[in-house]
Structures are given as C-alpha cells and as structure tokens.
Amino acid sequence: MTQKRPVLVIVCGYSSGAFLAQEFDKLGFDCIHITLNRLASLKAFRINQNDYIAELIVEDETKIEDCIKKLQTYHPTGIIAGCECGVLLADMIAAHFDVYKNESEISLARRDKYYMIEQLRKQGLTAQKQIKTNILSDIFEWQKQCQLDRIVLKPLKSAVSDNVYYCTTQRETEAVFQSILNEPTVYNEVNTEVLAQEFIDGTEYIVNAFSFNGKHQIIDIWQGVNNTPDLVSNDLYADLIGQSEAVHQKLGNYTKEVLTALGVKYGASHSEIRINSRGIPYLIECGVRLSGRIYSPVLEKLYGESQYSLLLKMYTDPNVICEFLKRPLSPTHKARYVYFKSNIDGLIKEDVNLASFYQIPSLVYVDLPLKKGDWLHKTCKVKKIHRPGFAYLLASTEEKIERDYHKLIELEQKTYEDIIR
Structure with missing residues (x-):
C-alpha cells in the first residue's frame, strides 16, 4: 500500500471531536474513523464520511483484533479519543501501537466512574x-x-x-x-x-487541562453558578477563575494529582470537581478528552492556546507543547460562559437573528442553532431536554460582564418569544 500522508485514528469522532479530521486534513494528515457497533446506527452519532479515508466498526472494546490488523497496514502516528465514548476504546487500540498513550493498565479508571474514584482512593487522594x-x-x-x-x-x-x-x-x-x-x-x-x-455539598468547578509526557498544564477553570443547587447540571453560567485567586492553585494542584493518579500522560482532560464546606476538593468525574461544547478561539484569545490547538500541535509541533507547559498562564480578560435555557416551547417560524446578540459589547461568541421549522423545546433536565445554546462574555471588569449578562438573558428570552409567535 502506497501511503503519502501520515495517518491519525479518531475514535468516536463525535461532539467535541467532530471537526478534528477536518483540521488534521489541513495540516497534512489522513484520518481513519473507528466507532462502536452500538453507536453506528444512532442518528446522534453520525460523521461526515468525506472527512475520513476509512471507517472501521468494532463490536465492543474487547473485540478489536481485526481492527488492529487492519490499522497496522496504515502505520498510524496517533490514536485520539474524539469524545467520552471513545476514551476506553482509544486506550485499547493505542496499546498496540508506538503512539502517544496513557497508562493502559488502568484504562478502566479513566472511563468507569466507580473505578475512577477507587483509583484516587488507592493513590491516597480524597474520594467520596x-x-x-x-x-x-x-x-x-x-x-x-x-x-x-x-x-x-x-x-x-x-x-x-x-x-x-x-x-x-x-x-x-x-x-x-x-x-x-x-x-x-x-x-x-x-x-x-x-x-x-x-453527595458532596459545595461549589462545583470545571477544570480543563492538557498533558504531555506526564506533565500537566491547567488551562482554564470555571466556577458554576446556579439558583437551584438541588438539580444536577442546572448552572446559569460559569465564571472564569483567575490564576491569582487562591482557589485556582488548590484546584490546579488537586487536578494534577488526579491526572497522575489516573495514568494520564498525553492529551486533553475535562474534570468536574467540588470543594466542600471544609475546603476539601473531591473529583466528581474526569473525562480524558476535549472539553465538550466549547469554542476554542475564545480560549485562545484568553490564553494564547486551547486544548484544541494544543492537540493539533501535539502531532505537528510538540516543542510548542513543551514550552506551553512551562509558561505561567494568566487570562487577558474576565470571562463568563452563559448557559441558555428556554422557558417556552413551540414551532420555530423564523431563523434566529444572531446579529442582535453581537450588539452586546462584551459578547464574543454565541451558539444558538435554532432553525425555521424546528421545534423549540422547553429546557428540562428531568425530561432530558438540554440547553438550546450558549454564549461567551469577555470584558476588562466583572462589572461589565454582569451588566451585559443581564442584557444577554433578556435578549435570549425575547428571541425565543419572537421566533415562535
């Protein structure tokens, strides 16, 4: 087989990993997609076949022999988990190749939430x-x-x-x-x-990091804010925590210990952590993959790099990663990630006018993919109806963020009313 371009394998290239193949193609790589049979027939898990030179479907994580044999003919230079459901399978496949990989002996602890917490306990870290x-x-x-x-x-x-x-x-x-x-x-x-x-009662944080050769760099930390703490995943927004804040160091140090305990050597990770009333951090869960539903250019404006840009450079210019790991990080702006929530439902009769959102001074990005003919669902966690979109606010002061946040929420609700009336 004649092969002109290096090959990367994307395992379950959905969600946050949906555009990896396109980006790697621009950088001179061919990509192969691997997915699980239980996902292949579901509408929510579709890929653009044109992004890949081949797709392989495996029955489950324990039956990969044929997949390995086929991949060996391509001599892949990397195996990447596209999203959460690909973490374990990517680990299983990577163990057979000379590529960047995490500790294969404890792969299950990076996917199974029970073994994840038990691995922390085994390593002497706080664990519920x-x-x-x-x-x-x-x-x-x-x-x-x-x-x-x-x-x-x-x-x-x-x-x-x-x-x-x-x-x-x-x-x-x-x-x-x-x-x-x-x-x-x-x-x-x-x-x-x-x-x-x-149940760990306390403040919840999101910690996004990137690892290379067992060294971990904390990129961004967000504190969730909600008015109904009795409900899961019901934050109104999340505020970026600056490196000068005391809680940043506590979370950063704990997250690095968690990643080491879980055998993370390379790539992106997304950790959810709670700090209880006594100031003790507890891991809720850790996903060893790109953070989901995030707009990387915003992070690159804040820090110069993002998980996404670093993942690309890990295969094109790893020296950049080494330098980034040494660099102290400080965000250029205050930032807020706003979760959208619809309080009404109905048939959408016109497309959303996003231009009006960008009239808000500190708004730098909005994602509200509602189209004419779609049905706007009332957001409800119990009924598994998720949020319709999100937005980022960036400004020089917290006061400007707060002012524009209220403008944004008012416009959001008015938009829902306008498009279904």
Whole structure:
C-alpha cells in the first residue's frame, strides 16, 4: 500500500471531536474513523464520511483484533479519543501501537466512574464513599452504614449528566435506581449496575487541562453558578477563575494529582470537581478528552492556546507543547460562559437573528442553532431536554460582564418569544 500522508485514528469522532479530521486534513494528515457497533446506527452519532479515508466498526472494546490488523497496514502516528465514548476504546487500540498513550493498565479508571474514584482512593487522594450494585437493598444498607442523608445515583459509564440524580428519600432512590438499571445510556450501553455515591455539598468547578509526557498544564477553570443547587447540571453560567485567586492553585494542584493518579500522560482532560464546606476538593468525574461544547478561539484569545490547538500541535509541533507547559498562564480578560435555557416551547417560524446578540459589547461568541421549522423545546433536565445554546462574555471588569449578562438573558428570552409567535 502506497501511503503519502501520515495517518491519525479518531475514535468516536463525535461532539467535541467532530471537526478534528477536518483540521488534521489541513495540516497534512489522513484520518481513519473507528466507532462502536452500538453507536453506528444512532442518528446522534453520525460523521461526515468525506472527512475520513476509512471507517472501521468494532463490536465492543474487547473485540478489536481485526481492527488492529487492519490499522497496522496504515502505520498510524496517533490514536485520539474524539469524545467520552471513545476514551476506553482509544486506550485499547493505542496499546498496540508506538503512539502517544496513557497508562493502559488502568484504562478502566479513566472511563468507569466507580473505578475512577477507587483509583484516587488507592493513590491516597480524597474520594467520596460509593457502591456499585444491581440490588436496590444494597444501596439502602450502604447508605445506612455510612450515615448519609443524601446520595447521588448515576450510570457507571455515560456523559452529559445522563441519569444523574440527587436522592434524599428511599422513594426517590428506588425510582431513580429503576430508571437507570437495565436501561441504555446516551451511548446505547445497557446499565447492568448502578453507581451510588456520597453527595458532596459545595461549589462545583470545571477544570480543563492538557498533558504531555506526564506533565500537566491547567488551562482554564470555571466556577458554576446556579439558583437551584438541588438539580444536577442546572448552572446559569460559569465564571472564569483567575490564576491569582487562591482557589485556582488548590484546584490546579488537586487536578494534577488526579491526572497522575489516573495514568494520564498525553492529551486533553475535562474534570468536574467540588470543594466542600471544609475546603476539601473531591473529583466528581474526569473525562480524558476535549472539553465538550466549547469554542476554542475564545480560549485562545484568553490564553494564547486551547486544548484544541494544543492537540493539533501535539502531532505537528510538540516543542510548542513543551514550552506551553512551562509558561505561567494568566487570562487577558474576565470571562463568563452563559448557559441558555428556554422557558417556552413551540414551532420555530423564523431563523434566529444572531446579529442582535453581537450588539452586546462584551459578547464574543454565541451558539444558538435554532432553525425555521424546528421545534423549540422547553429546557428540562428531568425530561432530558438540554440547553438550546450558549454564549461567551469577555470584558476588562466583572462589572461589565454582569451588566451585559443581564442584557444577554433578556435578549435570549425575547428571541425565543419572537421566533415562535
């Protein structure tokens, strides 16, 4: 086989990884897509076939022998997880090639939320109490023994807050348990067990990092703000935490310990962490992949680089990564990531006029992909109806951010009313 361009393998190139193949093509790489059979038939997991020179479909993460044989003819220079559902499979494949890879012996700890927390405990890091089981009474007994008033129930392997609930009463726990067990995740993987964890009451943060040769650089940290803390994934917005703030150092140091404990050597990571009332950080979960639903040019304006740009350079100019890891980072602006939320529903009768949004002084990017003929859904976590979009505000002061935030929310709600009336 004659091969003129180096080949990269994108595993599950969806969500945050949907445009990786296009970007690598511009840089002189051919890309092969690998996906799981349980995803191939789902509408939510489609790729542009023109972005790839080939696509391979594997039955599951344990049946990859034929896939490895086919890939060996291409001599791939890299194996990259496109999104959360590709993390474990990418690890399994990378173990067979001379490419950048994370510690394969503990791959499951980077995907399975139970083993993830147990790996932290094994390494002496703070870790919440937990149990995984397919028997409801086990959870009741565990909760009683641990003297926990409130617990969290979730699938072992999923994403985007899929079936994650806070439970206080046994009735709530039973209802949620039954809704998770033996049901498919967003990745069409059946939940054979349910994970129950101690509820960590405190402030939640998002920490995005990049690793190279076992060295970790914290890029951006965001603090979530909401007015209904009893609901999962219900933030109104997230504010960027500056490097000079004390909590930044605490979160940064803890995240680096987490990444090392989880065997992360290379690439992007996205960690959700809570700091409790005593100031102790706890990992909620860590995704060893690009942060989802983020607009990289905004991060590049703030820091000069983003996870996305660094991932591209890891295969084209790794010296840039080495220099970036040494560099102290400080954002050029104050920033706020705003989550959109629709309080109404109806048939969309006209396209959204985004130009009006850009009249807001500090708004630098808005994503509101609503089109004429679509149905605007009322945002509801319980019914798994997710947010319709998001926006970034950047300004020199917090006062300007706050002023424009209220303008943005007012315009957002008016827009929903205008497009369905």
